Amino acid sequence: MDAVSRIEKALNAAVALAEGPGCPPKLGAAMRHAVFPKGARIRPRLCLAVAGACGDDAPALSEAAGAAIELLHCASLVHDDLPCFDDAATRRGRPSVHRAYGEPLAVLAGDALIVLAFQLMARSASVAPLRLAPLITIIGDSVGVPRGIVAGQGWESEDRCDLAEYQQEKTGSLFAAATAAGAAAAGADPEAWRMLGDRLGEAYQVADDLRDAVESEDEMGKPAGQDAAHGRPSAVLQFGLHGAIARLETLADEAVASIPDCLGQSALRSVILSETRRLLPRKLAASAA
Amino acid sequence: MDAVSRIEKALNAAVALAEGPGCPPKLGAAMRHAVFPKGARIRPRLCLAVAGACGDDAPALSEAAGAAIELLHCASLVHDDLPCFDDAATRRGRPSVHRAYGEPLAVLAGDALIVLAFQLMARSASVAPLRLAPLITIIGDSVGVPRGIVAGQGWESEDRCDLAEYQQEKTGSLFAAATAAGAAAAGADPEAWRMLGDRLGEAYQVADDLRDAVESEDEMGKPAGQDAAHGRPSAVLQFGLHGAIARLETLADEAVASIPDCLGQSALRSVILSETRRLLPRKLAASAA
Numbered sequence: 001m002d003a004v005s006r007i008e009k010a011l012n013a014a015v016a017l018a019e020g021p022g023c024p025p026k027l028g029a030a031m032r033h034a035v036f037p038k039g040a041r042i043r044p045r046l047c048l049a050v051a052g053a054c055g056d057d058a059p060a061l062s063e064a065a066g067a068a069i070e071l072l073h074c075a076s077l078v079h080d081d082l083p084c085f086d087d088a089a090t091r092r093g094r095p096s097v098h099r100a101y102g103e104p105l106a107v108l109a110g111d112a113l114i115v116l117a118f119q120l121m122a123r124s125a126s127v128a129p130l131r132l133a134p135l136i137t138i139i140g141d142s143v144g145v146p147r148g149i150v151a152g153q154g155w156e157s158e159d160r161c162d163l164a165e166y167q168q169e170k171t172g173s174l175f176a177a178a179t180a181a182g183a184a185a186a187g188a189d190p191e192a193w194r195m196l197g198d199r200l201g202e203a204y205q206v207a208d209d210l211r212d213a214v215e216s217e218d219e220m221g222k223p224a225g226q227d228a229a230h231g232r233p234s235a236v237l238q239f240g241l242h243g244a245i246a247r248l249e250t251l252a253d254e255a256v257a258s259i260p261d262c263l264g265q266s267a268l269r270s271v272i273l274s275e276t277r278r279l280l281p282r283k284l285a286a287s288a289a
Numbered sequence: 290m291d292a293v294s295r296i297e298k299a300l301n302a303a304v305a306l307a308e309g310p311g312c313p314p315k316l317g318a319a320m321r322h323a324v325f326p327k328g329a330r331i332r333p334r335l336c337l338a339v340a341g342a343c344g345d346d347a348p349a350l351s352e353a354a355g356a357a358i359e360l361l362h363c364a365s366l367v368h369d370d371l372p373c374f375d376d377a378a379t380r381r382g383r384p385s386v387h388r389a390y391g392e393p394l395a396v397l398a399g400d401a402l403i404v405l406a407f408q409l410m411a412r413s414a415s416v417a418p419l420r421l422a423p424l425i426t427i428i429g430d431s432v433g434v435p436r437g438i439v440a441g442q443g444w445e446s447e448d449r450c451d452l453a454e455y456q457q458e459k460t461g462s463l464f465a466a467a468t469a470a471g472a473a474a475a476g477a478d479p480e481a482w483r484m485l486g487d488r489l490g491e492a493y494q495v496a497d498d499l500r501d502a503v504e505s506e507d508e509m510g511k512p513a514g515q516d517a518a519h520g521r522p523s524a525v526l527q528f529g530l531h532g533a534i535a536r537l538e539t540l541a542d543e544a545v546a547s548i549p550d551c552l553g554q555s556a557l558r559s560v561i562l563s564e565t566r567r568l569l570p571r572k573l574a575a576s577a578a
Contacts, residue, residue, distance in 0.1 A: 022454065023435035027443035031434065079400060084392040101446075103373040107396065108443050111368060111403060115433035118407045122425035132421050136411035144404035145320065146312035154316035154397050157390075165311065 003048045006059075007041050010067035014120045018112060030101040030109040031116075034074045039092055042275070043178040044070045046200065049271050050182030050193055053264030058131070062185035064124030065135055068117035069178050072143045075113035078106055080153065086226060093221035114143070134184050142177030149174060156232065163233040167205045168198070175201025192260040199255035200276070206248045207279040209235040214281055245284060252276035292337045295348075296330050299356035303409045307401060319390040319398040320405075323363045328381055331564070332467040333359045335489065338560050339471030339482055342553030347420070351474035353413030354424055357406035358467050361432045364402035367395055369442065375515060382510035403432070423473050431466030438463060445521065452522040456494045457487070464490025481549040488544035489565070495537045496568040498524040503570055534573060541565035 001009070015035055019028040044066030051062035081088040081096040083103060088096050098106035118136065125132035145151040152170030155161040179197030180190035209227060213236040217224045227234035235244040256272050259265055290298070304324055308317040333355030340351035370377040370385040372392060377385050387395035407425065414421035434440040441459030444450040468486030469479035498516060502525040506513045516523035524533040545561050548554055 018434040020435045022440065022458070024440055024443035024447050026446050027434060027440065075400075079396055082396065084396060105443065105446050107368055107371065107373060108439050108446075111364075111399070112434040112439045112443075114400060114403050115429050115437070115439065118425055119429035119433055122422045122429060125422045129419055129422060132425075133411045133414045133418060136407055136421075136425070140404050140408035140411060144408055145307040145316060145401040146309045148404070150397050150401045150404065151311065151313055151316065154313035154394065154401075157315050157394050157397075158313050169311070 003045050003052075004038075004041065006048065006063050007044045007066055007070065008038060010063040010120075011035055011038075011070060014067055014071060014116055017119070017123075018116055026101060027105055027108055027112065030097050030105040031112055033094075033100055034078045034097050034109050034113060035071065037092075039074075041070060042204065043073055043174055046175065046197065046275075047178040047182040047185075049268055050179045050196070051186040052182075053259075053262045053268040054183050054186035054188035055263060056186050058128040058185060058187070060124050060127050061121075061131060061135070062182060064120050065139065065181040065185045066178070068121050068139055069174060069181065071113045071117040071120070072139070072149070073174060075110040075117075076143070076149045076153070078110040078113070082106060085153070085156075086223075086230070088223050088226075090217070091222050128185075128187070131184055131187065134190065135181055138180045138184055138190055139177050142173040147173060161233055163235070163238055166233050167202060167235075171205040171208070172198050172201030175204065188262070195258040196255055196272070199251050199258060200272070203248055203251035203255065203276060203279055206235045206244055206251065207281070209237075210241070210244055210248070210284060211281045212236075213241065214283060245280065248280060252279070292334050292341075293327075293330065295337065295352050296333045296355055296359065297327060299352040299409075300324055300327075300359060303356055303360060303405055306408070306412075307405055315390060316394055316397055316401065319386050319394045320401055322383075322389055323367045323386050323398050323402060324360065326381075328363075330359060331493065332362055332463055335464065335486065335564075336467040336471040336474075338557055339468045339485070340475040341471075342548075342551045342557040343472050343475035343477035344552060345475050347417040347474060347476070349413050349416050350410075350420060350424070351471060353409050354428065354470040354474045355467070357410050357428055358463060358470065360402045360406040360409070361428070361438070362463060364399040364406075365432070365438045365442070367399040367402070371395060374442070374445075375512075375519070377512055377515075379506070380511050417474075417476070420473060420476065423479065424470055427469045427473055427479055428466050431462040436462060450522055452524070452527055455522050456491060456524075460494040460497070461487050461490030464493065477551070484547040485544055485561070488540050488547060489561070492537055492540035492544065492565060492568055495524045495533055495540065496570065498526075499530075499533055499537070499573060500570045501525075502530065503572060534569065537569060541568070 015032050018031055047066035056062055078097045080086055089099050097109055143149045155166045176194045176197035179193040183193040184190040212227050215224055256269055304321050307320055336355035345351055367386045369375055378388050386398055432438045436458055444455045465483045465486035468482040472482040473479040501516050504513055545558055
């Protein structure tokens with residue numbers, strides 16, 4: 001089975017677990033709305049790609065780790081879209097969860113997806129139980145406080161905020177966790193793989209800032225121009241348009257160069273190269289050519 | 290060290306972990322506000338009491354489990370108090386988290402406390418790593434969906450809601466997890482201990498409904514009369530005042546009778562008896578005498 005199918009299957013099984021007997025129907029539907037239909041699934045694909053490069057000797061665990069990372073990503077989107085943050089009406093071209101199901105169910109769906117990520121890993125750990133604690137630490141640290149997604153979002157409530165730190169926590173941390181968790185799920189050293197995820201995460205964030213600056217809501221499937229509208233830190237505001245494009249290219253090169261020695265090194269380099277080429281928004285790629 | 294000191298120490302260490310380098314200061318303060326100063330800590334005390342009755346051979350793990358349960362309880366209070374749910378101005382006699390720090394930081398503090406509960410257990414599992422997966426499953430299931438706290442809160446968004454199921458999920462589930470997790474952390478069979486937590490949880494919920502009906506905001510440290518005001522399911526609305534008091538007594542008896550054979554059985558019976566006697570609101574106990 002290819003990586004995307006493995007991820008969708010693991011995510012489906014996870015959400016089905018939540019939809020089991022006793023589930024309040026609207027809450028179950030709100031959770032499914034948050035996770036499906038699929039987004040780019042870039043973080044779990046990265047997790048499985050690294051696990052594969054490291055031998056992937058416990059595929060049930062690497063799939064659970066990848067799915068857990070995606071559930072946590074989806075949870076952060078649901079809560080970021082809430083009226084007290086971005087108040088976003090759309091996400092992935094559809095109504096955001098709070099617009100479709102109301103604010104109470106959006107808060108609860110996010111909470112439930114966070115918990116589900118950890119339930120899923122615990123349920124999949126019997127194949128390699130000693131890898132569970134490191135996996136949960138890697139993934140938990142990347143979403144929690146002081147250095148994960150929630151911490152990153154928390155910086156928006158502070159008077160002073162460092163762009164690099166903000167983006168590292170808000171986006172980079174879960175990318176670094178995706179590569180480290182892929183290695184840990186396959187029994188390899190997670191720390192050697194952090195740099196790859198870190199650079200890809202920053203590249204992805206710069207690309208997101210570029211899209212927010214140059215694309216329309218129709219092209220993005222979510223509101224555009226949000227960074228400028230909310231006065232939020234952004235690579236485009238900090239470096240300018242051309243500076244941000246140059247930064248994206250540097251980060252992609254550093255990502256490829258960071259891949260540790262492993263059985264699947266050359267195959268993984270190709271994957272990373274093709275992924276990073278797709279990051280530059282189409283209209284900027286066209287004007288650069 | 291007595292149980293209350295062990296719990297406060299474990300909770301302090303957990304929150305200190307979140308307050309580490311890189312933590313946005315207001316978010317760290319909001320998390321601390323949600324957890325301290327201490328509430329009754331009834332769930333973690335129950336967890337440690339059961340672990341003690343079962344031998345408590347991995348005290349670092351039982352303390353982490355108890356503290357994780359309390360962190361998850363605090364997280365649920367922070368989110369329940371939000372404007373889109375109870376819109377409560379006070380909690381434990383002080384401003385609720387969203388009144389003190391604003392709604393964005395209250396959402397984030399709740400999210401971060403959920404994640405912290407799992408980070409804490411993973412970090413404490415090295416003494417007995419094979420117990421981590423069952424512990425996370427027990428505790429995760431009790432807060433998640435379909436049968437945990439979040440599911441219980443989700444029933445408030447449905448048109449039809451069964452009182453027993455609602456209270457079981459909203460309160461009973463975390464009590465049942467407290468006893469089951471105490472046993473699991475000590476290497477005993479968790480399932481044998483669920484009934485004790487289940488009955489105590491329902492007793493606690495009935496007592497809470499009684500307090501909501503007969504006490505003032507000053508006596509409770511949080512807004513009173515909320516069940517009637519929000520048209521919420523309540524044992525007082527369902528059974529009447531005297532019926533609810535009788536139900537509380539039956540549940541306390543069933544709890545004591547359910548304690549499995551174990552080394553510390555008689556000591557634990559005494560603890561449970563004295564705990565359940567304290568549940569009846571003072572003014573009702575006085576009028577019943």
